[in-house]
Amino acid sequence: MKIGDLAAKTGVAPRLLRYYEEVGILHPFRSGNGYRTYGEAAVDRVLQIRELLDAGFTTEMIRQVLPCLGDPRPSTCTAEVDLDVVRRQLGNVERRIDVLQRNRDAIKTYLRAWEEGTGVTSDA
Template sequence: MKIGELAEKTGVAPRLLRYYEEVGILHPFRSGNGYRTYGEPAIDRVLQIRELLEAGLTTEMIREVLPCLDAAKEETEAQACPVDDKDLDGLRRQLISIERRIDVLQRNQRAIKSYIRAWEKAGVASPAASAGPQEAEVRR
């Protein structure tokens, strides 16, 4: 399929699909006239890219991580994805970085959650609160 169709099917602007190619996370081939041509799997791939970007990863991280996620889906044929030790190391680093992110997010998720719950229990209405901020100046 051509870029417009992929854009429509994924909800991602053609401009971005070209950008993803430029940064090396999407690899269409070209038909004779120079048009980009995408296969069906590109749809999933683009959706996964969006998901990861929205989760805060950079395209660089995604570039290291995506080939392996592709392979993970097709467990049909063991691992068909080529890796050398360097790739594997990069992968391990990305994994650590992701784990750290999860940690931070979970910690803060819990804090926010309990904070919200406290307020839902106490300040049922709009309890025109009080008390000064820790630094100076009113927040906002």
């Protein structure tokens, strides 16, 4: 699959697919003419990258944890996974979840107050 095909299947611009390769989170092969070649698995990988980026991860964090995420590691992945880094990222993720949950609850409480008619002192 060439870059345009992958872009079509994932909705992610070729420009970004090249960027993801540059920062080391996507590893296409090269065919004789120099064109990037992707396997079917790349579709899911790209979608997962998008999901993580949209959730506020940086490509650096993604690079550090992607090998853990059930990705079909190509044999080129020579155990370059630093478990301590992964553990740190796990703590990171858990802290984020915590912050997000607390704020989600606060927002929900706020909205419920409004929906129950009481509203909030509108200090207008």
